[in-house]
Structures are given as C-alpha cells and as structure tokens.
Amino acid sequence: MVALVDCNSFFCSVEKVFHPGLDGKPVCVLSCNDGCIVALTPEAKALGLRRGDPIFKMRDIVERNGVTVFSTNMYLYAAMSRRVTNILRSCVQRVENYSIDESFCYLDGYESRFDLADYMRSVVEKVRLCTDIPVSVGIAPSKTLAKMGSKFAKNYRGYRSVCVIDSDEKRRKALGLFDLADVWGVGRQTLAKLRYFGVTTPLQFADKKESWVRSRFPLPTVQTWRELNGIPCIDTSERAQKQTICTSRSFGAMVGDFTALRAAVADFAASCANKLRGQHSVATAVTVFVASNRFREDLPQYANGATVRLETPTSDSIEITAAATRALGAIFLPGIHYKRAGVVVSDITDDGSVQQNLFDHVRNRPARRQLMERIDELNHRFGLKTVRLVAEGEQDQAWHPKSEHRSGNYLSDINEILTIRI
C-alpha cells in the first residue's frame, strides 16, 4: 500500500502559518508578477474565485470581501515543504517527495504492525503540530487511487484527513463517485476522447477491457487504467539530474530596448548556469525565447526562439550568458514591446565526464570553475545576485516582475525573520 500526503491549499496554508488571524478567512496567493491566482483557500473559492483567474479582473470581489492577497514567495514555500517532508521521513522509512506539496509514503510492512489509517492519522497530527500545515492522506494499492483517496479525505470531514481504499468494494464505490476530469493522468484531450467513446466516470473507464484501452489510447492512459484497477505501475522516482533547465519570466513592464532585454536574458542565463552547478551538470545547448504581450491586440505581435550550441559542455555563467546574448541577437526585432523572455539549457550531462576540446577558447577551465564556486559561495552567504555579471545590469530594473504583496522570507533570511509584538 502507498499513501499520498497532500498539503491542503499549500501556498495559502504557509502564509496563514505566519499571519495568524487568517483562519477561516479568504486568502489567495498569486503567480509571479502578481498576475493570476495560483492558490486559494476554500473560503476564497466560495466567493467565486478560481485558480487561474487574472487578479485584476477580480478586484471587485477581492475588495468587497476583504480577500487577503499574497505575492508568490517560493523560497518560503520550499523551506516549509522541506520541513513537512522531513517529518514524513521521520515517520515512514521510504518517502518520495513528488512535488512541492505532495509526497508518496510506501507502507509495505506497516500493515502487519499498524492500522494504516490510524498510523497515518498520527502522522497528520505530527505534521500539524510541528508545522501547522494541514494535510490530507489517501491510502491505496496504487498511486492513482491514493491520490483519489486524498481528495476524498480533503473534501469530507468524516474521513478525519485519511481515506483508505483497501478493498474492491471501496475501490468501485470511489471510482463511481469521482470526477473523471480529476483523475491523475487524465487531461483535457484524454477526457474528451473518453467521452467520445461514451466513458463518463472513472468506474466505466476501469471496467473497460485492457485490450480496448490499448488499441485506442497511448501508453500513459493504459497505465492510468491499470492503476485504477489497483495494479501499481507508475514510477515517480526522481531523476538525479534534470534534463532541461529553464528560467523565464513575464516582465513587470514591457521592454522595447535591446540593452534592457539583454540584461533580462543575461540574468536568466546566469540563473540557469547556477542551477546547472547546483546539480553538478553541464549543458551543451542554450536556447533563448522572447515574446510580445499576446493580450495586447493593438500592438504588433512577435514570438521567436533561437538555440546556440557550445563546443564544450559548460556550467560557466560567463559562457552561457555570452551564448544566450548571441542567440538573442539573432531573434531581436526592434519596435516590439516584449513581455516575456526565457533561457533554456539542454543536452545536459554530468560535469565529471566532460569531453575536453583541443581548441577550447577558455584557457584555464579549472580557474574559471573556481571563480564560479566563489561566486556561488558569496551569493549563498550574502544573498542571490550579490555578485553578478555586468551584463545582468543593475538590480532595480523595469523588467523585474511585480511582487507587491510578498511576505518575508521568515524561514531563510535573518533580516526578514518574523517580529512578534506582545
């Protein structure tokens, strides 16, 4: 049996930990650039707000009902996520952190010693006690069923935060009640195709013959079918290294000037290089993409991308930024109001197995590597971008995303630690 532990309205729950008094109140967390709603409490949902709504269109509802709005603060959420995962690891031998707010706990061997529901309820209690984050748990023979269980646990108080699907009867009952669109692995396209074939509930889908599914759907959908029938077959183990790394942003204000756009791209490129070093990788391809504001029909539209290949795989900020700047030069058009840009590094390999290049234009790689290490150390100690390339420009630029309601980095920055007045 496997348990899926899911944090309820995670980003909002984190904000509520540090803003007591918001319990039972409508709270929203926004996307980068204060654009859309990405997380909201049930109270906010009840007002008609939805995940994905642009916040400027919802100003009326927000102001009339006193909805508390936060800018996204990923450092804070990531720090809290690590705390939750650590507690799970202290309770269950094998824990796989699946996303920032979800972990799978493998319960093999636990059923002989514990009642699984009781045991996981004690884990929920421990998480609550140590972090004040509410979580919901689904326990089932497969991950897809466990995820389904966690949704039942979240939506019905009777389960007391833990829903177990451990018999065929419970499985069929759950499949009959659950919304097909909410099944893990069923997206918009698959949903439409299933409906076309007359399948409207997870139960109808699970009751099809495997051969019927195989002949009409791609492999991932077949796996979902197996999982719904209680046969575990989805592997969620994390890769040691990411295969592509991307840094992209929408701009706080539109950018028309090449120098300003170049500064943004340099900033993203340096960030990609930093992420590469963080996982001890090097990349061979650097892609830059830019786009105008697709919502402004009154302005000329433009979107393009270009890839530069490097002769020697690298994680050096200077090289990657230079490559990104070249790629940008190839696609930059004057007269466009750019709203978004990004850098992707790909063709990633381990930094311990780099093929040397006889004609390498970088004369002293070991020294450059040390330079990057020193920069990373300084930035870790004194804050991100304390030491940066001149190409990245000043730290206060028009393109920087808006973040007008950000709470402090209470868990990671001594200067932003919570102040309590007694």
Next chain:
DNA sequence: TCTGGGGTCCTAGGACCC
C-alpha cells in the same frame, strides 16, 4: 494598466544504416 513558471514522457515521422 493588469493575464505564471518549470518540468517529464511518449509518439510519429524523417533520415540514415545494412
């Protein structure tokens, strides 16, 4: 005025090999 960011995996089709 204002609309997110970062990933993985699968598949079909083309290029190429003998």
Next chain:
DNA sequence: TCTGGGGTCCTAGGACCC
C-alpha cells in the same frame, strides 16, 4: 505484371503534471 525488410537515432510537437 512484379520495386524489401529490418533496424537505430533524432527531433518536434503533444499531452500531461505541479
């Protein structure tokens, strides 16, 4: 009359996830 069979690798795009 009649025009093969079997494979690999790469890439772009689609679908899905959080």
